[in-house]
Amino acid sequence: MSSAPLASGPEGPDALRPLLDTVLDALDTGRRARGGPFPAGGPDAVAARMRDAVGDVLPDEGDPDALRTLVHALAEGAADPADPLCAAHLHCPPLAVSAAADLAVSALNPSLDSWDQAPAASALEALVTRTLAHAIGLADALVTTGGTEANQLALLLAREAQGGSVQLVCGSNAHHSLPRAAWLLGLPDPVVVPAPTGTLDPAALDEALTALPGARGSVLVAATAGTTDAGLIDPLPEIAGLCAAHGARLHIDAAYGGGLVFSDRHRDRLAGLDRAHTVTLDLHKLGWQPVAAGLLAVRHPRDLAALTQRADYLNADDDTEAGLPDLLGRSLRTTRRPDVLKIAVTLKTLGRTGLGALVDHVCTRAREFAALIRDHPGFELYAPPVISTVLFRPAGAADDAVAAVRRRLLTDGRAVLGRAAFDGRLWLKATLLNPPHPARRPGRPPETGGRKHPR
Numbered sequence: 001m002s003s004a005p006l007a008s009g010p011e012g013p014d015a016l017r018p019l020l021d022t023v024l025d026a027l028d029t030g031r032r033a034r035g036g037p038f039p040a041g042g043p044d045a046v047a048a049r050m051r052d053a054v055g056d057v058l059p060d061e062g063d064p065d066a067l068r069t070l071v072h073a074l075a076e077g078a079a080d081p082a083d084p085l086c087a088a089h090l091h092c093p094p095l096a097v098s099a100a101a102d103l104a105v106s107a108l109n110p111s112l113d114s115w116d117q118a119p120a121a122s123a124l125e126a127l128v129t130r131t132l133a134h135a136i137g138l139a140d141a142l143v144t145t146g147g148t149e150a151n152q153l154a155l156l157l158a159r160e161a162q163g164g165s166v167q168l169v170c171g172s173n174a175h176h177s178l179p180r181a182a183w184l185l186g187l188p189d190p191v192v193v194p195a196p197t198g199t200l201d202p203a204a205l206d207e208a209l210t211a212l213p214g215a216r217g218s219v220l221v222a223a224t225a226g227t228t229d230a231g232l233i234d235p236l237p238e239i240a241g242l243c244a245a246h247g248a249r250l251h252i253d254a255a256y257g258g259g260l261v262f263s264d265r266h267r268d269r270l271a272g273l274d275r276a277h278t279v280t281l282d283l284h285k286l287g288w289q290p291v292a293a294g295l296l297a298v299r300h301p302r303d304l305a306a307l308t309q310r311a312d313y314l315n316a317d318d319d320t321e322a323g324l325p326d327l328l329g330r331s332l333r334t335t336r337r338p339d340v341l342k343i344a345v346t347l348k349t350l351g352r353t354g355l356g357a358l359v360d361h362v363c364t365r366a367r368e369f370a371a372l373i374r375d376h377p378g379f380e381l382y383a384p385p386v387i388s389t390v391l392f393r394p395a396g397a398a399d400d401a402v403a404a405v406r407r408r409l410l411t412d413g414r415a416v417l418g419r420a421a422f423d424g425r426l427w428l429k430a431t432l433l434n435p436p437h438p439a440r441r442p443g444r445p446p447e448t449g450g451r452k453h454p455r
Contacts, residue, residue: 007107016107019067026068030075037083039076040413046077079416084434088418090228090256090282092433094290101345102290105337112143113334114314115325121338122327128344132281133297135261136254137274140301141281142330143340144294147255150280151222152181153296153332154251157278158220159185160306162249169193169208170222171200171234175253178222198230198422202238209246219248225270226257226286229420229429230382231389233257236272244275252276255294257387259286262355266363269386277303286359286387288435289342304329358435362388366432382427391420391427399426 005015039046053073063069080086082093110118112125129141144150155178158166168182173195182190191212193204200223212219221243223234236252243250252273258281260266261273273279276299283293298304307329310317314334315326328334346355366388373381373392382391393402402419403426409415418429 008109012107020103022068023071026071027075030072030078031080033072033076034078034080034413036413037086038079038410038413038416040411042411049073050077082434085415087430087432087434088416090285090431090433092285092288093435094284095288095346095350097349098289098342098346101342105339105341110338111335112327112330112338113336114327118327118338121341122325124344125330125338125340128340128347129295131347132295132343136258136270136279136281136297138276138279138297138299140304141295141297142304143336144296144331145292145333146284146294147175147253147280147282148177148180149332150255150282150294150296151175151177151251151253152184154222154278154280155181155185155187155220156332157298157303157306158249158251159187161303162218162220165218166249167191167212167219168222169205169212169219169248171195171205171224173198173200173227173229173232173234174222174224175228175255178253195234198227198232200224200234200239202235202242205239206242206246209242209248217247219246220251221248222251222253223276225252225254225260225273226387228256229389230391230422231256231385231387231431233269233386236270237275240272240275250276251278251280253280255280255282256285258282259355259359260387262352263359263363264356265360266387283343283346286362286433287343287346287355288358288433289346293339293343307332361436362432362434365434366390366430369430369432382422388432390430390432391422392430393425393427402426402428 005011007016039049041049050073053069079091080093081091110121112118112122115122125143129143130139133139133141142153144153155166155168165187167188168178168190170178170190171193179190182188191208193208194201205221209219209221221239223236223239225233225236240250242248254270254273257270258273258279260270278299279297281295281297283289283295284291287293309328311328315324315328320326350358363385366385370381370385370390370392373379373390378395379392380395382393394405397405406417406419406428409417418431420427420429
């Protein structure tokens with residue numbers, strides 16, 4: 001057993017220290033071998049390099065250098081969100097302090113399905129989730145794996161609160177997880193409201209709610225604060241007013257835009273968030289957390305009673321009556337790790353001011369980048385950014401040429417840009433989530449280093 005020491009217990013720290021050095025060295029050598037934001041060569045070349053590194057996945061005899069080899073291979077073949085030229089998705093570079101906190105979770109391995117597996121973690125989760133919920137004007141929150149699970153949970157809570165069925169009404173700009181959640185939960189097909197400018201049209205929403213038979217008390221309207229494609233924010237106060245007038249329940253998917261709450265400069269863009277029944281948040285986007293770091297905030301904690309489950313080995317009646325906390329109703333999952341620790345460490349380390357400064361930085365950089373695009377004769381800007389997403393395209397290019405440029409950049413490993421369809425045209429998408437780096441001086445381009453793989 002000495003060749004496979006445990007991560008926790010008395011020997012844990014001594015066992016981990018040399019392994020951490022190995023991991024950090026392999027991350028660095030893998031990054032240098034990659035030489036840029038993305039591995040060159042395309043899918044086949046990346047897969048071939050990984051096969052070569054892995055060799056026999058399950059050998060008869062173990063390889064003591066496997067940790068170094070595989071971490072190096074993973075880093076060499078990774079998309080690096082810390083590189084300024086990796087800006088395709090809502091895929092943030094995690095803060096070092098948050099990643100370090102995540103190591104503690106992996107070493108201790110608590111599971112938040114019963115108090116006797118995670119006594120301190122369960123207390124920490126209760127403190128942090130309520131604090132974050134209060135920050136947006138709601139009462140409580142549950143930790144989720146991300147926006148998709150949070151949106152599904154919102155529909156589930158709405159269905160149970162409305163007596164077993166609910167009609168989802170959402171904009172054509174809504175995240176795909178919402179209609180998918182309706183399908184998974186056996187709900188009627190969503191009523192999709194036009195979003196001609198990229199945001200939900202209040203007049204069309206009013207018309208749709210008026211036309212729904214028996215709409216009062218049986219409808220969930222889903223609005224968006226930070227669309228995936230363009231980072232746009234629906235007119236939340238108007239939508240909240242319409243929901244109140246029609247007796248509809250309101251869910252706001254703020255997986256992207258919710259991080260604006262930390263910024264004094266940008267918080268007002270979330271006006272109306274506190275009028276929702278449920279709100280999706282996702283701090284592994286505009287919160288710089290390692291995946292996963294989602295939450296669903298709720299206005300009425302009583303709605304969470306719908307998640308109540310009994311399992312004698314986890315929450316026996318006599319245990320709960322004796323005062324042991326019941327955690328089984330705090331998630332759709334059973335076994336789950338305390339992702340709240342990295343969030344708590346980040347909130348405590350940076351504070352609202354520090355997180356707000358990161359938010360302000362990426363929003364400012366997005367505006368600066370948009371201005372460069374606007375003023376460049378070779379490019380066309382879609383619109384000024386609302387959060388930190390910029391859509392642009394080569395001036396006069398056909399859609400197939402735009403798509404080909406993006407794929408060529410990926411194949412070369414030179415840059416990672418997203419794509420979005422708006423106004424009947426294809427646009428390149430840059431989502432700027434890279435906070436300031438102390439070693440990167442203004443006006444100095446980032447060093448990308450050399451490559452081992454040909455372009």
